[in-house]
Amino acid sequence: MAEEIKSDIQIAEEWLEWSISDWKKEQNRLRIGKTKTLLNSLRGNISGGEGIRVQVEVFYAWYGQMVDMGVGRGTRSGGQKDNSTMRRVLGKGAGHDRKAKRWYSKGKASMGFQTIRLATLLGEAKAKEAVRKIANSVDHKHVITIK
Structure with missing residues (x-):
């Protein structure tokens, strides 16, 4: 029995569910956000x-990038390394304690x-479709x- 070939839309929908699920798991693993606003904003x-x-669009709260970079409220992107060095040398009381949480x-x-994963899934579907058409x-x- 031949397996059903999924459409690009079906593959993209499944991928989107997986990706958002992975990002939510990663946020939980990294203990990001007490209010869960960022977690709930993923769609x-x-x-x-x-x-x-x-076309696949992913939305999340804008400050999610700040959390990922470890910056925000008084911490500049370039100053993060200086702050971590100060904290290492002077102790936890010095500098901001923000750390990048790469979610x-x-x-x-x-x-x-995740984008490469989507491209791979779509490529496999197109290859199966081509094989089926040729077969x-x-x-x-x-x-x-023979004479």
């Missing part, structure tokens, strides 16, 4: 259709990894005549 949208380019920019939860177009009856 996505898929537009397009068959024969049209599929979307590093590892298997990263945007880049269905080939006449399986072979006649050999």
